[in-house]
Amino acid sequence: MTSPERTPDAKGAADLIITRCTALVHDDHEGIGFVEDATVVVRDGLVESVTAGPAGAGAAETIDAHGQVAMPGLVNCHTHTPMVALRGLAEDLPVEEWFNDVVWPVESNLTARDVELGARLACAEMIRGGVTCFADHYFAMDTVAAVVAESGLRANLGQAFFSSQGVEGRERSLDFALRHRGTAGGRVTTSLAPHAPYTVDDADLAATAALAREHGLPVHIHAAENRDQTASSLARRGRTPVEVLADTGLLGTDLLIAHGTGITERDLPVLARAAGRVAVACAPRGYLRFAWPTTTPVRALRELGIPVGLATDGAASNSSLDVWESMALLALTQKSAEGDPRWLTARQALHHATLQSARAVGLGGEIGSLAPGHRADIVLVDLSGPHTQPVHDLAAALVHSARSGDVRTTIVDGRVLMRDRELLTVDVPTVVREMGARMPALVDRSHGRRIQDYDT
Amino acid sequence: MTSPERTPDAKGAADLIITRCTALVHDDHEGIGFVEDATVVVRDGLVESVTAGPAGAGAAETIDAHGQVAMPGLVNCHTHTPMVALRGLAEDLPVEEWFNDVVWPVESNLTARDVELGARLACAEMIRGGVTCFADHYFAMDTVAAVVAESGLRANLGQAFFSSQGVEGRERSLDFALRHRGTAGGRVTTSLAPHAPYTVDDADLAATAALAREHGLPVHIHAAENRDQTASSLARRGRTPVEVLADTGLLGTDLLIAHGTGITERDLPVLARAAGRVAVACAPRGYLRFAWPTTTPVRALRELGIPVGLATDGAASNSSLDVWESMALLALTQKSAEGDPRWLTARQALHHATLQSARAVGLGGEIGSLAPGHRADIVLVDLSGPHTQPVHDLAAALVHSARSGDVRTTIVDGRVLMRDRELLTVDVPTVVREMGARMPALVDRSHGRRIQDYDT
Numbered sequence: 031m032t033s034p035e036r037t038p039d040a041k042g043a044a045d046l047i048i049t050r051c052t053a054l055v056h057d058d059h060e061g062i063g064f065v066e067d068a069t070v071v072v073r074d075g076l077v078e079s080v081t082a083g084p085a086g087a088g089a090a091e092t093i094d095a096h097g098q099v100a101m102p103g104l105v106n107c108h109t110h111t112p113m114v115a116l117r118g119l120a121e122d123l124p125v126e127e128w129f130n131d132v133v134w135p136v137e138s139n140l141t142a143r144d145v146e147l148g149a150r151l152a153c154a155e156m157i158r159g160g161v162t163c164f165a166d167h168y169f170a171m172d173t174v175a176a177v178v179a180e181s182g183l184r185a186n187l188g189q190a191f192f193s194s195q196g197v198e199g200r201e202r203s204l205d206f207a208l209r210h211r212g213t214a215g216g217r218v219t220t221s222l223a224p225h226a227p228y229t230v231d232d233a234d235l236a237a238t239a240a241l242a243r244e245h246g247l248p249v250h251i252h253a254a255e256n257r258d259q260t261a262s263s264l265a266r267r268g269r270t271p272v273e274v275l276a277d278t279g280l281l282g283t284d285l286l287i288a289h290g291t292g293i294t295e296r297d298l299p300v301l302a303r304a305a306g307r308v309a310v311a312c313a314p315r316g317y318l319r320f321a322w323p324t325t326t327p328v329r330a331l332r333e334l335g336i337p338v339g340l341a342t343d344g345a346a347s348n349s350s351l352d353v354w355e356s357m358a359l360l361a362l363t364q365k366s367a368e369g370d371p372r373w374l375t376a377r378q379a380l381h382h383a384t385l386q387s388a389r390a391v392g393l394g395g396e397i398g399s400l401a402p403g404h405r406a407d408i409v410l411v412d413l414s415g416p417h418t419q420p421v422h423d424l425a426a427a428l429v430h431s432a433r434s435g436d437v438r439t440t441i442v443d444g445r446v447l448m449r450d451r452e453l454l455t456v457d458v459p460t461v462v463r464e465m466g467a468r469m470p471a472l473v474d475r476s477h478g479r480r481i482q483d484y485d486t
Numbered sequence: 487m488t489s490p491e492r493t494p495d496a497k498g499a500a501d502l503i504i505t506r507c508t509a510l511v512h513d514d515h516e517g518i519g520f521v522e523d524a525t526v527v528v529r530d531g532l533v534e535s536v537t538a539g540p541a542g543a544g545a546a547e548t549i550d551a552h553g554q555v556a557m558p559g560l561v562n563c564h565t566h567t568p569m570v571a572l573r574g575l576a577e578d579l580p581v582e583e584w585f586n587d588v589v590w591p592v593e594s595n596l597t598a599r600d601v602e603l604g605a606r607l608a609c610a611e612m613i614r615g616g617v618t619c620f621a622d623h624y625f626a627m628d629t630v631a632a633v634v635a636e637s638g639l640r641a642n643l644g645q646a647f648f649s650s651q652g653v654e655g656r657e658r659s660l661d662f663a664l665r666h667r668g669t670a671g672g673r674v675t676t677s678l679a680p681h682a683p684y685t686v687d688d689a690d691l692a693a694t695a696a697l698a699r700e701h702g703l704p705v706h707i708h709a710a711e712n713r714d715q716t717a718s719s720l721a722r723r724g725r726t727p728v729e730v731l732a733d734t735g736l737l738g739t740d741l742l743i744a745h746g747t748g749i750t751e752r753d754l755p756v757l758a759r760a761a762g763r764v765a766v767a768c769a770p771r772g773y774l775r776f777a778w779p780t781t782t783p784v785r786a787l788r789e790l791g792i793p794v795g796l797a798t799d800g801a802a803s804n805s806s807l808d809v810w811e812s813m814a815l816l817a818l819t820q821k822s823a824e825g826d827p828r829w830l831t832a833r834q835a836l837h838h839a840t841l842q843s844a845r846a847v848g849l850g851g852e853i854g855s856l857a858p859g860h861r862a863d864i865v866l867v868d869l870s871g872p873h874t875q876p877v878h879d880l881a882a883a884l885v886h887s888a889r890s891g892d893v894r895t896t897i898v899d900g901r902v903l904m905r906d907r908e909l910l911t912v913d914v915p916t917v918v919r920e921m922g923a924r925m926p927a928l929v930d931r932s933h934g935r936r937i938q939d940y941d942t
Contacts, residue, residue: 144546365776
């Protein structure tokens, strides 16, 4: 479907034109709409126009996307990319055993090379699944930043820290954030990344909030991940995790909270008073897997105007980095949790997948919409397969019938990273081969070490 | 990956040999195991052998399945194939409105040609998703039987009826079942198909049970679909739907119950006393979508020895016929419903997908396992993609990381129906084109008719 017709000398020619697609656009009230037989023009890494009808001029590259939907690339608002190396290693366990018996012992073996290979495999998986941007919260993030640069993806990166590392943990997180923000041609943004209120003490959280304000940095943290954490925080400190975020000043920063299934009624007025731009990342598959009794309270958060972005968490808990699946599961688990089949419609799911996810990673107004002037982060989704036909409702077809494997082409900043399912920036077999050879050393737990204890 | 090396004159040569695969097999206690670097030999439509190591002899066709898992084809234990035509038409609605305002009015327009096109598209979708057998419960089933014959799939088919059709409904269901059983080279089996205890009265159900016994036919019925139906049955008749099945003699037949999320504690001893081979089909996506408060009580049914097979229901509620997704959602929703992350492990999910699904459709001992003498219904699943690597646990990789789109090859009775993602028995574009042209007439609801009222 791709015909790269290079016309390098054509003055004023666009860099990329996508023709004959159905374009997913937002109206002035953020409603989801579709432009049939549309042309998308990309210039200098930006969307220049989305119009009905054929292209008016030539371009360096033209993609005929007949039968495909052009939509903003998905955003994975909370993940730990290198953990793809642990995919399937700790199945069918409660979260305590998952952390203490497998994940944290194995992570004590991690080397920068493991992180590099994991991040590279994760980028390949996400590009193939229509993800154009991700928020990563992990260790050895210099390495991840280098992989982001080579992969062509966009990312918000944070070097995770625990208070058990002393002040150095926080300082390394700050140092990383300052050195890397704006790198990879502006595709990398950075956050401070305290692990969680149960592993980072109040003084450390307050110091992090002060650094965020001083340096204009967002903060990305796990908080109120589940009801047990909230109950434990109340028992130990007399405050919920969200109240801890408020008391330490973090709700005054641009704060991305991972999970929040433990957010309770009493947290809602606290969140309503937040001075910063607070958002929550929801990774619904893991909440089912760990049999947590609640999911992210999306309806309550919506009433507060708090964006909820889509996420997968790491592949060690989610089994994949399939944000497309997160989109469908968000809709399904929200209907189930609210007992309301009318809630979280397919169009609402697409709003979470686009504008709300963009805001969650601090890139509202830059990504999440095919509006002119936004970054050209675009995916082309094939709806011609038997599992997506006929199409009575484009939103329903995208959210509930299409799969991540229906993404044919992935574009970031106007650059094609996957064309007709062919990855252009990552060599998967080479990564898989070396990763396989390193696995015995990585998964060895005979040493009895772990990087932390899970004890909320 | 396919090299058809035809050696037609080689006496004793097998029909098909699959080499270098990882084969999913069952041990004597039905545990799931994997044979690495295996060879699967197929002769006369049956699995002849599954052995470690290279092939010992030639065959008419050889498939090199290096990097792929050979496993029994999935079984869709409850669906309404022609309803793919309604995919996405009735979204985000409670089940009452879904039936009364959209599905049953539209179904009053159905023609045999609509059924034919829908069934053909559904077969294409299922072959691409690794489904080799399905249990279909719908109207105009002569047409569906013809499509099954041409598609190469295996199916158990039942002509649905309501008591509102008078005795003719039941008689047509019997006539269909007797005329079609054993057709398509034995690939078609049949069932009597009363719609549900709330649309078929007790006398009709009792007569159906008598016909089943007289003719040695199984019965396929919706029952206790949700808690509301059970409550309504108790209020109106003082008995649960399962007690109605018992009282009318249906629990003395080989009975496939669709859904059963309304099965209660008081039903369990009733089911335990069932003289027939009772099974339940679970289609978990729809229960989330309709925000039903419970799911199929798999743990309780297991204690009774009642098989629970995987299903999708029709695409009008499930959005797809993706049994692979049903397998993952069975595991996830069961963990969530039981509050137990250790319950319904990946291996248990594979047991439901294989042996239990085969038993649910009355084909235990014939399909559902790659054991010698079983029908050669085999799918080859590619685990080389970045989303399934690395593989620490083959069961977890299959259930939670792989997707239906990773099925590369689908084989029924030793015949290849899809090779390396190419469908060999269905022409999808032609079906989609004609279906699209017929859609305005099919979805017209201006007449105000409906085939039934949903009133449990």
